[in-house]
Amino acid sequence: MKEYNIEILKQAARGLLFDMSEEQYQTLMSEFDIVVAQMKIIGENKELDKAEQMVFPFDVSTSTMREDVPEEPLSREEAIRNANNKIGGQIKLPKVVQ
Amino acid sequence: MNYRGLSIDELHALLVAKKVTPLELAQEALALAKKDSNNAFEYIMEKEALDFAVSLTEPEDNNPLWGIPFVIKDNFSTKDVPTTGSSNILKGYVPVFDATVVEKLKAAKAVAIGKTTLDELAMGGTGTSGHLGMTFNPYDRKHERLVGGSSCGSAAVTADGFVPFALGSDTGDSTRKPASYAGLVGFKPTWSRISRYGLFPFAPSLDTVGIFSRNVKDSAYVLDVLAGHDDRDFTSSVKPVDEYAKDIEKVNPKAKIAVIKGIVDSISDKVVLDKFNETIEMLKNAGFTVDFVEIDEKILSSLFPTYFVISCAEATSNNANMDGIKFGPYYNGQTFEDVVSQARTNGFGELIKRRFIIGNFALMKENQKDLFLRAQKNRRVIVNAVNDILKEYDFIYCPAAPSIAPKVGEKSDRLSNEYLIADNHLVIANFAGLPSITLPIGMKDGMPFGANFTGRAFEDKQVLQMAYELEKHTGLKNIVAKGE
Numbered sequence A: 001m002k003e004y005n006i007e008i009l010k011q012a013a014r015g016l017l018f019d020m021s022e023e024q025y026q027t028l029m030s031e032f033d034i035v036v037a038q039m040k041i042i043g044e045n046k047e048l049d050k051a052e053q054m055v056f057p058f059d060v061s062t063s064t065m066r067e068d069v070p071e072e073p074l075s076r077e078e079a080i081r082n083a084n085n086k087i088g089g090q091i092k093l094p095k096v097v098q
Numbered sequence B: 001m002n003y004r005g006l007s008i009d010e011l012h013a014l015l016v017a018k019k020v021t022p023l024e025l026a027q028e029a030l031a032l033a034k035k036d037s038n039n040a041f042e043y044i045m046e047k048e049a050l051d052f053a054v055s056l057t058e059p060e061d062n063n064p065l066w067g068i069p070f071v072i073k074d075n076f077s078t079k080d081v082p083t084t085g086s087s088n089i090l091k092g093y094v095p096v097f098d099a100t101v102v103e104k105l106k107a108a109k110a111v112a113i114g115k116t117t118l119d120e121l122a123m124g125g126t127g128t129s130g131h132l133g134m135t136f137n138p139y140d141r142k143h144e145r146l147v148g149g150s151s152c153g154s155a156a157v158t159a160d161g162f163v164p165f166a167l168g169s170d171t172g173d174s175t176r177k178p179a180s181y182a183g184l185v186g187f188k189p190t191w192s193r194i195s196r197y198g199l200f201p202f203a204p205s206l207d208t209v210g211i212f213s214r215n216v217k218d219s220a221y222v223l224d225v226l227a228g229h230d231d232r233d234f235t236s237s238v239k240p241v242d243e244y245a246k247d248i249e250k251v252n253p254k255a256k257i258a259v260i261k262g263i264v265d266s267i268s269d270k271v272v273l274d275k276f277n278e279t280i281e282m283l284k285n286a287g288f289t290v291d292f293v294e295i296d297e298k299i300l301s302s303l304f305p306t307y308f309v310i311s312c313a314e315a316t317s318n319n320a321n322m323d324g325i326k327f328g329p330y331y332n333g334q335t336f337e338d339v340v341s342q343a344r345t346n347g348f349g350e351l352i353k354r355r356f357i358i359g360n361f362a363l364m365k366e367n368q369k370d371l372f373l374r375a376q377k378n379r380r381v382i383v384n385a386v387n388d389i390l391k392e393y394d395f396i397y398c399p400a401a402p403s404i405a406p407k408v409g410e411k412s413d414r415l416s417n418e419y420l421i422a423d424n425h426l427v428i429a430n431f432a433g434l435p436s437i438t439l440p441i442g443m444k445d446g447m448p449f450g451a452n453f454t455g456r457a458f459e460d461k462q463v464l465q466m467a468y469e470l471e472k473h474t475g476l477k478n479i480v481a482k483g484e
Helices: A006-015 A022-043 B008-016 B022-034 B046-055 B100-107 B152-159 B176-181 B216-226 B261-265 B270-285 B297-301 B303-318 B336-347 B350-363 B372-392 B417-422 B427-432 B460-474
Strands: B041-044 B069-073 B111-116 B165-170 B185-188 B208-213 B256-260 B289-293 B395-399 B436-444 B447-455
Touching (some): A006 A022, A006 B350, A022 B303, A022 B350, B022 B041, B022 B111, B069 B152, B100 B111, B100 B165, B111 B152, B152 B165, B176 B208, B176 B436, B176 B447, B208 B216, B216 B436, B216 B460, B261 B395, B261 B417, B270 B395, B270 B447, B270 B460, B297 B372, B297 B417, B303 B372, B303 B427, B350 B372, B372 B427, B436 B460, B447 B460
Parallel strands (some): B069 B111, B069 B165, B256 B289, B256 B395
Antiparallel strands (some): B041 B111, B185 B208, B395 B447
C-alpha cells in the first residue's frame, strides 16, 4: 500500500477536483490512521487469500433488449433547465482546449 | 378528529367509510410538518399534496394506500419538486422525472407531503451531516439525542406520527438503525427487489430502497406497491413478486432462528441485552427454535472496515457527476477545472469529502490490491459465513444497535468491538443482499431500541411474517413519540 501523508491526501483530493482547509486535512489524517488500523483487521482473516472478489451480492438476470417504444423526449429546455450558466439554449463553459 | 399516529389500516377504514378525506389527512399532515421541531424536512410539498389529495374523491376499497400521506427521503428524484440529497452541491436542483418508487406510490394514490432530510448524499449514520444541520430524535424533546441516519428525516417524521410510512434508503443500515433509535419498523428488502431508478446512487452494490412504518403490516403494504422489475433499472430482479401483506400472520411455525453470539457479546447495555433475551424466550415459548451460533470474531470485526472501503470507493465514482455544470450552483472560473473544482469544494460538506478521498485512495493503482480488492474478497468471506448459517436456519436475529440513540457529541472507540461489531453488524444484510427488518422491542430512559431479523434472499415475505409474529408478542406497534 502507498504510504500516506498530507501531501498524498491533498493529491487525492485534487484528483477529485475539490480542496479542503489545512485543518480538515489534519482531521482526515487522524481518520486515516484509524481506517488503516481497521483495514489491518481484514488482513487477519485466514480465508481471504482463497476468496474471490465479490462485486454484487448475487447475479441478477435481466433482459438486455427492450422493445422500441416511441416516446416524447425531454425538450431542450427541460433537459438543461437545471444548468445555471446557459446561453442560446446551450450550457456555457470556459473553453476546454484553450 | 386527530389522525396523527394512526396506522394504514386505521386510516384506510376511515377513508373507505368516508369519515375523512385524503384532503383532510393531507391538511393535517402538512400542518404538523410546518410545526416540525426536529429539522426533518428539506421541502414541504404543500401545493403538490393538496392538488393531488383534492383529486382523490372515490375511495378504493382494495387499495390500502389510497389517500394515505407519506414522506420521501430527499435522495429520491421527484419531478418538479426540489431534490437536494441534503447537499449544497444540489441546491436548487429540480428533477425532470420521478423515481420509479415515487411513480408507483403516486399510481397507488398515496399522497406525498414532503421531502425529508438525510446525512449528506446518504453518506452517514448519525443524521448530523445534512446541509441543514442535525435532525433530532422526536423521543428526546431536549434535542440531546440523535435519530441516526442516513434516513434521519424520514425516521423522525414517522416516529412523530405525522404520516404512517416513509421512504428511506439503506446502504449500510440507514433505514434499520434509525428505526431502532426511533421506535419504528425499518425494512430493507432483498437487493434488487425494488427499482432504484431515480434513487441517487451511493454504493450500488449495497444500496436498497428502505421503508419506515410504525407496524410491520404497513411496511408490507408498501412493499406490495414497490416490488417488481423495472426496465429502467437493469439491476432490478425479474423474479416474481409475492403478496407481502396477505397472510402476514402465517409465519412458519417451525422456523429456526440463529442468534450470532459474537454480536450479542459485543453489547454491554444490560437493559438492551435483558430485553433481547426476553424476546428470545418469547420466541421459544411460541415454539420457535432459537440457537446461539458462532461466526469467527475476526470476520465480525472486519465488517465495518470492509463496508467503509467498498462504500467510499463506490461513492467516489458515483458522485463524479456532481460538477456544478448540469445542475447545482455554478461558479465562474478561468478554466473548466476551475468551474468544477469550485462547485465541488463549495458544494460538498467536510464529512463526505473525507469519504471521497478515502475512496479515491483505495482505488489508486498502488492501493487497490491491499484495500479495495481485499475488501471485496472479505465481503465474499463474510457473505459465505452468513449464508452458511442461513442454510440451516431461516433467520438471523440480533439486537439492532448496542443501545438507545446516542447523545450528540458522544464519541466511540472506533477500534472497539462495540463500534466494529455491535454498531455496524447490520451491514451483513447489505453485503449479502438479504431482506432485513428492525422492529422495536423495548424502551430505556424514555428512548426506544429495536431488534433485527435477516432472512434469505427473496424471502421478504417470510421476514415480514417473522417480524409480525414477534410484534404480536412484544405488543410494541404503532408507538408514537409524545407530541408537543
